[in-house]
Amino acid sequence: MKMGIPGSAHAALSFGALTIGGGILGYVKKGSKPSLGAGVVCGSLLVASGMMISGEKQFEGHSLAAGTSGAMALALGSRFIKTEKFMPAGLISAISVTSLAYHTKKALEWKD
Template identity: 30%
Template sequence: MHDFCFTIPYGLVLVIGGVIGYLKKGSMASLGGGAGTGLVLIFAGYLSLKAFEKRKNSFLGLAIETVCAAILTFVMGQRYMQTSKIMPAGIVAGISALMTLFYLYKIATGGNHIPAKAE
């Protein structure tokens, strides 16, 4: 599976979560953290998708994805430890940890698999 197949939906979930957090509680931290990070991830996924269309890998996109997911894992994991609230801290920390592992796997295996050209 290619990184952009998961990154773009992951980013969309974060954007939606950030907007919901802002609308429900007026939390600028939710808006900035969720929507901001989500938009960065969508951009990184787009970079990776465009590189894949050119039959290349975007290691910049993969690096951005990995750093964002790792930071979210750390920040939301700490928030979960402080509050013990599954929603949103525990869920975001868990998903972000899985995404970080996925991105590290993609880095270790050389990025997205580029299929051979059909002749």
């Protein structure tokens, strides 16, 4: 019997896909190369963390997702404070904080 993707991996995989898509959208709509680069890099790290969580590296995967989410929360949170524009910086910083809290909790559960 083949096991599916564990539920805790879905959070990282979904946020990773959203981040990659958002980076691409920022580039297409505004020509923003920083959005494209950051979206692809951060999104890829989140997808990689989801794959780690799906395998045998749950602690490492949740730790990577928490670290990536924390960096995104800081970067986009400061942009939101500076611009006072909720979209996209405010929304993604809020999701990042939620992801940081979730993956930190899960990493602590898997810690040796």
